[in-house]
Amino acid sequence: MARMSADERRESVIRAAVHEFARGGFHGTSTEAIAKRVGVSQPYLFRLFPNKPAIFLAAAERCLHETREVLAAAAEGLEGQEATHAMANAYARLITEDPDKLQMQLQMYVTIAAAEAAGDHELGELVRKGWMELWDTVHIPLGGDVNETTTFMAYGMLINNLAAMGFPPGHRVWEGLFPAARVQGRAGRPGE
Template sequence: MVRMSADERRESVIRAAMHEFARGGYYGTSTEAIAKRVGVSQPYLFRLFPNKQAIFLAASERCLKDTREVFAHAAEGLHGEEALHAMAAAYTRLIAEDPDKLQMQLQVYVTVAAAEAAGDHAFGEVVRAGWMELWDTAHLPLGGDEKETTTFMAYGMLINTLAAMGFPPGHRVWEGLYPSARAKGHPEK
């Protein structure tokens, strides 16, 4: 049996945490569930991360980083309308193929709102910084146009909401997002 390094084990914890937090949220997920998914003890988990919030932040940062990488890869060498369509198609594939990414994003937003309401602004600052990196990743290929970037990100949030509510491909609610879907009967992929 090959033993994992601390970095490899940490990576395993982040992946497991994304899955668990995506399903149960910050408050509904126990560190015990994360440790069990990874196959480590809770004390070992806390040798890798100081507390549950640190685990959630690492999972949150990874989720945003993965989305940034999807945007960056899709838009590589493209600009304007071509970049917009490539990033939108890549994001649509990401949330269809890895529903945990979508659920984790939504859990991040809910957790930040709850932390802010409770007066914990540090947590939100970290997540907002990651989200701004996501914004910038989309902003540059869209020609640095504030309106285009705002529209792109707004459509993305609408897609998140509709997908989270379970609207299936082909439902009429997608027609405004994917005009050619009307003819095909489903969102473009």
């Protein structure tokens, strides 16, 4: 069996980090757990990344990047309400089919809030940059309308929270949200 290159190992570490940080958060996840999941030693892990915050940032960037790709692909060639519904449906599928994406997003917000409160603004700046790229990905298909973009993103954050709390499909809390959002209750339910 061929040995993995450093780039392939780095990619494996990022995938493992998304999974581990999504479940344990920044402070609850050890670099040992990430290294073990990948099948490398901790010293090797730190040859690929200088420190734990760098691993977390790579995982956060990956999560935001993949979300942007899904939304951009869904909205390609569409505008207005067609784009809104296509992106909402695509996002619903993304966090339903890959709950690590939802959990990683939530962990990013908690980690940044804690870092900011402690006076560390570097991680927050980097993640905010990625989030603004996500905003722009949504903003353009919605015709550059700030109100439409704000509404879309606000619905997305509400969906994240409701899904994370495990509201089941069909629960009255989903009424009034985009049709796709009603499936979101599955994403945050334990054991699914």
